[in-house]
Amino acid sequence: MSIVVTGASGRLGRLTVEALLRRGVPASDVVATGRDVARIKDLADLGVVVRRADFADPDGLAAAFEGADKLLLISTTTVDERVANHRRAIDAAVAAGVSLVAYTSMSHADTATTILAATHRATEEYLRERPVPSVLLRNSWYLENYTDQLPLVLRGGAVVGAAGRGRISAAARADYAEAAAVVLTTEGHAGQVYELGGDEAFTLAGLAEAISAATGKRITCTDLPAAEFARVLTGAGLPAGLADVLADADLGMSRDELFTASGDLRRLIGRPATPLADAIADALR
Template sequence: MSIVVTAASGQLGRHTVEALLNRGVPASRIVATSRDVTKIKDLADRGVTVRRADFAEPASLAAAFEGAEKLLLVSTTTPSERVANHRRAIDAAVAASISLVAYTSMLHADTSTASLAPTHSATEEYLRDRLPSVLLRNGWYLENYTSQLPRVMQGGALIGAAGRGRISAATRADYADAAAVVLSTDGHTGEVYELGGDHAFTLAELATAISVVTGQRIRYTDLPADTFTRALLDAGVPPELANVLVSADLAMSRDEMFTDSGDLRRLIGRPTTTPAEAITDALR
């Protein structure tokens, strides 16, 4: 019986496949899926089974999930299509008699005011009603900030609308490691894991961390929501994504991206990546 990882050509999915291999799961037991299997040919070369899966094509999902015991359903990227895509995947998992589905949701999905929360909450409800599941409510990615470092350093400022809200961010590799644990060990059915980094920070504190690591003074500029939206649009961010990012920052300002559950650390059996470590890695 195999473990299926969806969206394996994406960053979180690929990290999860690597984490499963690192934890001793034989490559022959792992099925990596993608809409474009040429992007994961390297995984096939290492003995991982590679199958095409398109969330818009139920027949492809049925073939991809055949013979699977466990499934990691990595949330899809387009918010307007997310719930329909996820329902098709869950229906295919039911038809394949999969015994456990782990879903990558978002922190506090059932109470968050962020615009992404309803799509995650709806998926959670649909999944719970149909299959044994475990909810991996991932917090914010540290990479959401480290990917901005060139622009931040050029302008000398980190901008946002998160106020003094605390953010429990971790790296994709941290969250992927947690997913690998859930998929490769027992005792997780029915659990809801609120996952976040050990080192919560405000964006002002993150700006200080960037300053320390880089040796360049970086300030945090907190903006009203409409001003932050305009700044993102002026930087070339697509309108839908800009709205998502602004909504996320406003949720952060209410501490909705903070958790002190310790779930992530306990699952992976080690401290989570610190902001300073993530910044240092990104600059290498």
């Protein structure tokens, strides 16, 4: 009766595997999958079952999911390939006879208007059409999307974006991973839709204030039109397509599409979500 975690070579997947082990799941009952199994060899050293899974390879997915009881489908990163990849993974899960598919979606995927939300909505719709119980983990933004950029912010003295006064319910990856582990190891989640996010939402201006407070350096907030923000991102070295997607995501934030007051994350993990100030302090250490 194994639990399969896709994308275990990524940060969210790895954290979920670690959370499952902390919750007492035997390592031999956890299957960590990824395209590059060399990156998760250390999990195999712990006794976790490691299998290669390439979402473009249906036969490989069938082998990776063999014997699975529950599956955590972590959304893939390449936006224009995402829906097709997810459909292949869902079909493989159905063929494997899993009892539950948990999918890491995005806040308000059913109503949000961003490019990212559209891919998640299409996946959710496909999953609902399949003959398998499912649960939707609609994650808001990651705090790490901002804390990973702290060196750049401190050099430039500004938080730059296109989110206006939109509220962002970001949470730490570890919090989302813990929520996924809870769903995979307890009952009563099939058919549920969880809107997951931090307890205290913030704006980009609030983010700048929090960084200022943590560092003693004055950090401003520069709000740009989305097209101009995309140009800033490409100027920093991001591919044009990704820059457009991220700028579009900020526009969604300006419409509160990454805001939630559901409290679902806090209830699932049984504690407060990681505060922004703590995430900044940890990143500065």
